Amino acid sequence: MLSKKAQYAFRALTSLARNEGKGPLPISNIVKEHPMSVKFLETILLELRKSDILCSKKGKGGGYFLMSPPEKINLAQVIRILDGPIAPLKCVSLHFYERCDDCNEVSCGLNKLMAEVRDANLQVLEKRTLRDLI
Amino acid sequence: MLSKKAQYAFRALTSLARNEGKGPLPISNIVKEHPMSVKFLETILLELRKSDILCSKKGKGGGYFLMSPPEKINLAQVIRILDGPIAPLKCVSLHFYERCDDCNEVSCGLNKLMAEVRDANLQVLEKRTLRDLI
C-alpha cells in the first residue's frame, strides 16, 4: 500500500504538473486544491526537491516547480523516494537490494516469484508518468 | 513490501507443501527447517487455519497440513490473509475496498493508474501457487 506521504506527494505533483511553465507554485496554493497539513507537505516537497524531482524558489513570489516536464517523471521514481522499494522483498530489489540471510537466493522459490511481481509492477510504474496523472 | 509474517508464512507453507499427504507436520519440525520464533509462527499458522488454508490436528502426533493441494493455493490468497490488500490503494482494492474521501474516483488519475498496478500484481499472484514455491 502507498503511504500517505506518497499519496500526498502525488496530489501535489498533480497540481505542479498542471502548473508547468507558469512559474513557482507556493505550498499555500497546493493546499487550497488538496486539503492537507501544510507542514507535512513541506517535508514531502523538500524530499522531492533533494531528490531532483522538484526545484524551488525562495522568498516572496517563490514556490515549487517540476525540474523536468511531467512526461519525464515516472511513478516509480516518486514512490522510491517516499516509500522505498517497489519490490516485495529487499533481496529482489533493484534499488534497495539487501542480502537475505535466512534463505538461499539460488534455491529460494519465493525469490523468483517475487522478482516476477517486481517486474510486473515496474512494467506499469516506469511506463506511467506525471503526464498520465493529469 | 511483504511483512515478516507473510515471509514466515511462505516458508512454513513451503515445508507443509513438501510434506503433502504425509500427515500433520508439527510447528517444532517447521522451525527446525526455518529458524524463527515458535510462538510467532504459532499465531501465523492459526490465522491460516482460520482462513481455511490449513487444517490442524491437536494432541500428540498432531500438527498442521494443507487443506487443499499446493496447486490450489495461490499467493494472492496468502498475502491477503496476512498483509491485507494487494492493491496500492484501498479505493482500488477488490477485497478491501474503502471509499477515498479526499479524491473523486471518477476524475482521480491516481486511481486509474493504481488499478493498473493492482492488475499487474494479480496477474502474477493469482496465477502462482504453492506448487511454484517448491
Add this chain to the structure above:
DNA sequence: GTTTAATCCCATAAAATATATAGGGTTATA
C-alpha cells in the same frame, strides 16, 4: 489414568515505522 506432545486462545509487551507538529532560520521581493 497419567504423562507427554501438540494445538488453541487471548492478552500484552516491545520495537519499529508512519504521521504530524513545532519553532526558528534563511532568502528574495516590494
Add this chain to the structure above:
DNA sequence: TATAACCCTATATATTTTATGGGATTAAAC
C-alpha cells in the same frame, strides 16, 4: 523593513508490526 515564501532539524504522537507469556484444551502412548 515588512512580508511571504522555502529551509532545516528536532521531536511528539499514533499506529502497526513483531514478538512473548501463560495457561487451557486435546489426543496419543504408556
